[in-house]
Amino acid sequence: MKLNWVTFKVSDLEKSTFFYTELLNLDISAKFGSSERQIVMLGKADEPKVELIFEPNTKIEKPGNGVSIGLEADNLDLLINVLKGHGYKATGPILPNPQIRFFLVQDPDGYTVQLVEQKSK
8 A cells, every 4th residue: 555645625725835835845746627626736756745625615624623744854944944934833843752853833724734854863
């Protein structure tokens, strides 16, 4: 079994796409849809994707309730500073063991994103 994607229903596709592409540096691998549903797939071709789905006539009930995604950062401190500069609040650092350090941040719809830095042993 292989993980293909994680789906987030979003209330503002432009705002969410900006968050994941410009701030978290994920690539747009595909965009498609219609006037009823727009989809943006984020991530590299050979990796699992983050799928953003925007349905303009659908209200999102309890966005982000119990859902989180972990993304490994190349430069965690720089990334946190960029996010804070755009008004996002980061919780952390959280140090569950000597090799892992992460921060938690909420995306525009309230989904929790864990931004992780792993040290080699």
